[in-house]
Amino acid sequence: MLGDSHNFGRAVRSENSLVLKSRTVFWEWLLLGGDSPLSLYFSSLNEDLHLPFTVFPRLSFELNEYPNESKCERLKVNEIAFDEYVFTDVQLGAFGSVLALCHFFGISDLHYENTVFGIDEKDGRLIFCPIDVEVVFENNILLSQALLLESDSLTNGKSGTQSLLAGLNNNQLTKVIVSYLEYSYLLGRYRKQIINYLQNELFIGKQRVRVLIRPTADYATDRDDRKFSRCENEQLDRGDIPYYFRFLESKTIYHYTSKEGIYKPCLISDRDLEPTLNHIMDYDSLEHKFDDSVFLVSALQMIKRVIDEAPFTFELVSIFRLDITKDKILMNYRGNKIGCYL
Amino acid sequence: MLGSEILMTAIIATSSAQSTAPSEDNSNDGYIMVDVEKLEDSSYKAHDSSKPGFVAAELSRDAE
Numbered sequence: 232m233l234g235d236s237h238n239f240g241r242a243v244r245s246e247n248s249l250v251l252k253s254r255t256v257f258w259e260w261l262l263l264g265g266d267s268p269l270s271l272y273f274s275s276l277n278e279d280l281h282l283p284f285t286v287f288p289r290l291s292f293e294l295n296e297y298p299n300e301s302k303c304e305r306l307k308v309n310e311i312a313f314d315e316y317v318f319t320d321v322q323l324g325a326f327g328s329v330l331a332l333c334h335f336f337g338i339s340d341l342h343y344e345n346t347v348f349g350i351d352e353k354d355g356r357l358i359f360c361p362i363d364v365e366v367v368f369e370n371n372i373l374l375s376q377a378l379l380l381e382s383d384s385l386t387n388g389k390s391g392t393q394s395l396l397a398g399l400n401n402n403q404l405t406k407v408i409v410s411y412l413e414y415s416y417l418l419g420r421y422r423k424q425i426i427n428y429l430q431n432e433l434f435i436g437k438q439r440v441r442v443l444i445r446p447t448a449d450y451a452t453d454r455d456d457r458k459f460s461r462c463e464n465e466q467l468d469r470g471d472i473p474y475y476f477r478f479l480e481s482k483t484i485y486h487y488t489s490k491e492g493i494y495k496p497c498l499i500s501d502r503d504l505e506p507t508l509n510h511i512m513d514y515d516s517l518e519h520k521f522d523d524s525v526f527l528v529s530a531l532q533m534i535k536r537v538i539d540e541a542p543f544t545f546e547l548v549s550i551f552r553l554d555i556t557k558d559k560i561l562m563n564y565r566g567n568k569i570g571c572y573l
Numbered sequence: 574m575l576g577s578e579i580l581m582t583a584i585i586a587t588s589s590a591q592s593t594a595p596s597e598d599n600s601n602d603g604y605i606m607v608d609v610e611k612l613e614d615s616s617y618k619a620h621d622s623s624k625p626g627f628v629a630a631e632l633s634r635d636a637e
Contacts, residue, residue: 375613382613528607535609561604568604 235447237466237474239490241298249302256292256301257438258338258364263306265289272428276421282328282414285321286359288351297439298492308349308358313398323403326359326395327410330379333361334529335418337369337512340443342378346391359395365441368479368512372525373532380536401538405545405553408533412551412564415526436480444484444499444507447472460499462486482508527562527569534560535571 233243233250241253261269270287273280293302333341338361345363350356375382379391388397396404418425429435450463450472459467466473466486475484475497484504485494534553543555552563561570 373613383610384613528609528612531607532609532613559601559606561601563604568602569607570601570604571607571609 235472237471238298238487240470241490245305248305250305251300251302253300254297254365254441255439256294256303258367258440259290259303259362260292260294261433262332262364263287263290263360263362264292268433272425272432276424277417279414279417280421282321282325282410283332286325286329286357288353288356288358288360298490306347306358306362307352308347309352310349311357311398318399318403320406322357323399323406324410324413327407327412328414329359329361330374330392330407331411331414331418331526333377333379334371334374334415334526335422336367337371337377338364339366339369339371339377341391342385343389343391343393346379346394348395361391366443367440370510370512373529375532375536380533382532382536396537401540401543402545404537405534408530409547409551409564411533412526412530416523416565419523436478438479439476440479440511442475442477442484442507442511444473444475444504460497460503462497462499477511482511523567527564527567530564531560531562531569531571534562535573541573 233245236242238253243250243252245251261267264270267284270281270284273284288306290304290306292304295301340363341361345361346359347362348359351358369377371377373382374380374392375385375390377391378385378389381388381390381393396407399407449458450467454467459473463473473486475486476494477484484497484499484507486497487494534555538555541555541557543553545551545553550565554561555573557573559570559572561568
């Protein structure tokens with residue numbers, strides 16, 4: 232077993248060169264599959280949109296309907312020696328584009344064990360990608376909410392970018408951040424087409440998405456039956472970590488009631504579910520979610536969290552200027568001026 | 574929208590703190606100043622671990 236037990240004792244497990252998952256692997260296939268239709272579609276829209284796929288692996292998948300297990304080729308990477316490896320600007324740009332793509336799709340729970348950075352053992356390519364993509368289309372404002380970046384509530388090297396960003400110098404980090412902004416800007420230009428494609432060609436509304444209604448850690452420590460709902464307690468009683476999901480086209484949250492995959496709406500009160508419902512996007516709001524100010528503020532958080540030099544100035548003519556002094560950060564991205572005090 | 578409300582709160586918080594913030598240069602030349610810490614805190618509290626809905630902040634479990 233590679234993870235927690237859910238839904239009547241099911242868990243992710245490995246078998247030779249495969250990872251077997253008792254849930255949909257649709258989202259992982261969409262990003263990491265060697266035959267990903269999204270990769271092809273992005274290339275057809277704009278060559279630059281393909282950038283994140285240059286550092287994604289090209290894995291084999293077998294997608295099966297729940298409760299049958301889906302299969303995924305295991306990704307194996309070797310560590311990178313930062314003092315020996317010379318990153319190109321395109322590679323640094325690709326790192327930023329991956330962060331932007333994850334933010335765009337609202338992929339969450341991307342802590343250090345759910346991202347991979349290294350050299351692919353299979354083909355020697357540089358890899359930076361999310362590997363456990365089951366919580367998607369969450370309404371994150373900051374990358375730290377997706378656990379991609381550290382914050383006061385997430386420390387000790389547990390963020391999903393820790394192994395990557397800690398090894399880069401400040402100029403390299405700034406290039407990653409500029410690329411994050413540029414790729415977000417590009418996604419914004421094509422968002423209508425992308426969402427239309429996802430809805431009408433890939434039918435993502437019918438796909439299951441995991442919903443986390445509380446941190447898994449809450450279930451693991453000091454169990455207090457009064458704190459949890461009846462259906463959470465039922466799942467805990469049989470040795471499972473409670474598991475909930477929805478179909479992307481609706482906000483109704485379900486749980487499985489049999490090993491064979493029968494499911495029912497969960498009976499947690501609307502009041503208790505309100506924070507969860509506020510944080511997930513409904514099907515119709517996908518197009519309107521991606522507010523440019525979110526990406527600007529998120530980039531500012533990245534600068535504040537990862538660049539540790541003052542004074543520091545970086546300029547990319549007519550697109551980006553960053554000035555860090557001992558007491559403030561000022562960032563000008565395409566005429567959008569935003570800053571913060573230190 | 575929840576995100577916009579939080580963002581606005583962070584901007585307003587910085588505006589009121591600006592007069593007391595130590596700064597060598599108070600002219601920010603049209604920059605919107607954001608209180609990133611307040612935003613992190615507000616975003617965090619909106620999905621606080623004490624309530625349902627917060628995406629795990631404390632990771633004491635094995636990854637799935």
